[in-house]
Amino acid sequence: MSDRKPSAPGPEAPSPAAALPVAPRPAATLILVRARGCLPEFLLLKRGAQARFMPNAYVFAGGAVDPADAIGEVYDVCAGMDDDRASERLQLPSNGLRFFVAAIREAFEECGLLLAYDPAARIVDLTGWDDERLRRLRAQVCAGQPGLAAVCKLNGWRLAVDGLAYFDHWITPPDLKRRFDTRFFIARAPARQTASLAGDEMSDLVWRSAGEALAGHSNGEILLMRATRSILGEIARFDHIDALFAFAQSGRKILPTAPGSGAENERPAG
DSSP, X not given: OOOOOOOOOOOOOOOHHHHSOOOOEEEEEEEEEEEETTEEXXXXXXXXXXXXXXXXXXXXXEEEOOGGGGSHHHHTTBOSXXXXXXXXXXXXXXXXXXXHHHHHHHHHHHHOOOOEEOTTSSBOXXXXXXXXXXXXXXXXXXXXXXXXXXXXXXXXXEEOGGGOEEEEEEEOOTTSSSOEEEEEEEEXXXXXXXXXXXXSSEEXXXXXXHHHHHHHHHTTSSBOOHHHHHHHHHHTTOOSHHHHHHHHTSOOOOOOBOOSOSOOOSSOOO
């Protein structure tokens, strides 16, 4: 038997799994715009105080991409764009269309605005629907019973994916526990529909110009997260809605923004 004493144990090596950042989930966000005169203003939704992600922040409508956003049935009810064209626009090998679908679905679930064409190729008119019927339909779509594809087929609607312009791409910092790889789209809000809340995910909704929203964040009226502030800052230079959409539809190359840390103080000092 050796007389050598066992060496003191060194520091425990970190688990390889623990050292890896959380993989970001694919997500889609829809910036809904309407004109106040010629000035563009935007729909912002306030996340609930108990939300696990960005509580109390004012955000654009959006959320994670669901598996049902990428099935053939929902692609079949998309108007004016197929998956090849959508994927090329998002610089993806395939399944880019699911981001467009998710953006439309999330907006309908969260604020009741549906970008879809009726059988006459006009944006659907939901003004004749009573609040309870519309709330029930939104809840059913959220639960996938029936899903958005089935709702469209039942009513003869087609999703207006061709009305969405790809606007920005953000990836949540790697040090956060909840991460998203988010494609941002911009579209005109449907004229014959009214935004409303449903469920408890969101607690408020407001329409603001980009300048008003940024000023509200600076004076403490509303909380805007980094990506929202950055996008509104880019939009603020457009004082005419047509100029904004000409820029959005210009086909510019969009590179992902991937901040290195999520530890930023989201409310500016002073």
